[in-house]
Amino acid sequence: MLDIKLLRDNHSEIIKRLEMRNKDFSYLRDVVEWDKEVRVIKTNVEELKAKRNETSKRIGQYKREGKDVSKVMESIANIGNDIKVLDDKKQELSNKINEALLNTPNVPHVDAIQGVDETMNKEMRKYLEATEFDFEPKPHWDLAVELDILDFDRGAKIAGSRFTVYKGLGARLERALYAFMMDIHAIDNGYIEIIPPYIVNSDSLYATGQLPKFADDLFKLEVEDKQYYLNPTAEVPTINLHRDEILDGQKLPLKYVSFTTAFRKEAGSAGRDTRGIIRQHQFNKVELIRFCLPEQGYDMLEEMLLDSEKILKLLQLPYRVVELCTGDLGASMAKTYDLEVWLPSYNNYKEIASISNAETYQARRANIRFKRNESSKPELVHTLNGSGLAIGRTVVAILENYQQKDGSVLIPKVLIPYMNCDIIRKRG
RNA sequence: GGAGAAAUACCCAAGUCCGGCUGAAGGGACUGGUCUUGAAAACCAGCAGGGCGUUUGCGCGCCGCGGGGGUUCGAAUCCCUCUUUCUCCGCCA
Numbered sequence: 393m394l395d396i397k398l399l400r401d402n403h404s405e406i407i408k409r410l411e412m413r414n415k416d417f418s419y420l421r422d423v424v425e426w427d428k429e430v431r432v433i434k435t436n437v438e439e440l441k442a443k444r445n446e447t448s449k450r451i452g453q454y455k456r457e458g459k460d461v462s463k464v465m466e467s468i469a470n471i472g473n474d475i476k477v478l479d480d481k482k483q484e485l486s487n488k489i490n491e492a493l494l495n496t497p498n499v500p501h502v503d504a505i506q507g508v509d510e511t512m513n514k515e516m517r518k519y520l521e522a523t524e525f526d527f528e529p530k531p532h533w534d535l536a537v538e539l540d541i542l543d544f545d546r547g548a549k550i551a552g553s554r555f556t557v558y559k560g561l562g563a564r565l566e567r568a569l570y571a572f573m574m575d576i577h578a579i580d581n582g583y584i585e586i587i588p589p590y591i592v593n594s595d596s597l598y599a600t601g602q603l604p605k606f607a608d609d610l611f612k613l614e615v616e617d618k619q620y621y622l623n624p625t626a627e628v629p630t631i632n633l634h635r636d637e638i639l640d641g642q643k644l645p646l647k648y649v650s651f652t653t654a655f656r657k658e659a660g661s662a663g664r665d666t667r668g669i670i671r672q673h674q675f676n677k678v679e680l681i682r683f684c685l686p687e688q689g690y691d692m693l694e695e696m697l698l699d700s701e702k703i704l705k706l707l708q709l710p711y712r713v714v715e716l717c718t719g720d721l722g723a724s725m726a727k728t729y730d731l732e733v734w735l736p737s738y739n740n741y742k743e744i745a746s747i748s749n750a751e752t753y754q755a756r757r758a759n760i761r762f763k764r765n766e767s768s769k770p771e772l773v774h775t776l777n778g779s780g781l782a783i784g785r786t787v788v789a790i791l792e793n794y795q796q797k798d799g800s801v802l803i804p805k806v807l808i809p810y811m812n813c814d815i816i817r818k819r820g
Numbered sequence: 821g822g823a824g825a826a827a828u829a830c831c832c833a834a835g836u837c838c839g840g841c842u843g844a845a846g847g848g849a850c851u852g853g854u855c856u857u858g859a860a861a862a863c864c865a866g867c868a869g870g871g872c873g874u875u876u877g878c879g880c881g882c883c884g885c886g887g888g889g890g891u892u893c894g895a896a897u898c899c900c901u902c903u904u905u906c907u908c909c910g911c912c913a
Contacts, residue, residue: 431874434873439882441882448840449841450893766850
């Protein structure tokens with residue numbers, strides 16, 4: 393959420409930067425006006441309330457002393473009603489302001505790349521060259537079916553399209569990958585391990601910015617009269633660990649690595665990535681989350697990027713780092729890097745991780761603050777999140793990049809202890 | 821699923837039946853001091869946090885007793901509603 397105070401002082405500048413997202417944000421000028429009105433009303437209401445408080449106190453005092461009270465009562469006869477009328481008016485305006493702010497995305501970073509879509513993202517660096525084969529490489533959807541490690545038909549039978557059964561060494565590869573990633577981040581990189589609830593409430597989703605605007609992407613559960621949602625990304629439960637809390641500034645940054653199964657409706661993705669397990673309704677993901685001081689935010693972002701890259705390096709997968717342009721930037725984020733892994737079946741790079749700084753956007757919505765020391769005022773933290781990595785897509789990358797001419801798949805060295813084997817072959 | 825009980829400031833806890841002198845007793849912790857070679861103990865003193873408005877500033881005001889709403893001139897206290905926790909019974913990995 394935007395800071396209304398910043399908006400008061402700098403709305404032209406902020407609107408200008410928001411419009412780098414290629415949308416119209418002129419309605420924020422109205423918000424500034426409503427805000428002025430609210431403050432005028434507030435002053436009036438508070439004066440009335442002060443008067444009422446004072447008079448009521450006097451009534452109590454008079455009663456104790458046995459004095460007549462009717463005259464004092466008369467003097468504030470209609471004050472309650474007046475207060476109510478003004479309060480309602482104020483509430484109405486506040487709601488309008490709030491709704492507008494909740495629907496407004498984050499302000500892109502000052503140096504953000506202006507662009508309309510992913511074609512204008514900027515490649516920062518590359519690791520390894522695209523894998524070369526001396527045979528025709530197979531896409532993972534063929535390879536995995538031949539190896540009998542993924543079963544698309546039965547996934548569809550059990551649940552529906554975009555659901556897949558992992559089987560045999562396919563299932564083990566998935567399990568090996570998340571154990572491996574959790575180990576690297578928790579043991580080597582110093583993150584605290586988290587397994588959060590996979591069902592979240594709407595407060596949590598408002599806090600991280602999935603609601604109110606992106607309800608269509610979420611699986612919703614109605615249980616009696618209550619509404620729950622399936623976790624769309626570990627970012628949601630993990631950022632919400634500290635909703636409505638004041639953290640100890642001395643203990644920042646807080647670093648968490650969170651393992652979840654993520655559920656997404658992929659409502660706007662009909663026809664995209666329909667083959668294989670690139671885009672599923674259900675997938676596993678290891679997610680890095682940090683809460684830090686505002687001045688640390690961008691150093692933390694670079695550090696997290698390296699933490700994610702480390703996984704790809706250890707797995708010896710070719711990838712590149714891109715910085716997202718404003719047209720491709722998620723609504724809650726000020727700056728985002730994507731890691732894109734080389735996929736022979738796409739003959740291109742494909743997103744496997746996304747590492748972002750939300751600055752204070754989520755912290756303000758979630759009310760997550762810190763104190764530098766005991767006597768200082770609370771300030772909003774920066775929240776960062778990054779994949780470390782998406783497991784399903786890592787499975788794809790390994791299958792496709794490590795495949796051999798005979799249809800078997802070598803296991804990356806670092807995974808062998810987790811897999812208890814060094815190759816996936818067709819079962820006899 | 822059934823039956824009860826509870827939620828007060830950093831922690832414990834009084835107040836809630838019978839609304840006003842509770843902007844919240846008391847204790848612990850914490851901070852400062854006295855005493856002591858030093859420490860402990862004892863004693864003295866200080867001490868709710870947060871949000872918002874207004875002001876050049878000192879300050880002033882509004883809102884906060886789990887959340888939301890209501891009754892009232894006035895609510896920690898009365899009413900409605902939601903959430904969470906605990907105890908017992910049932911069921912269960």
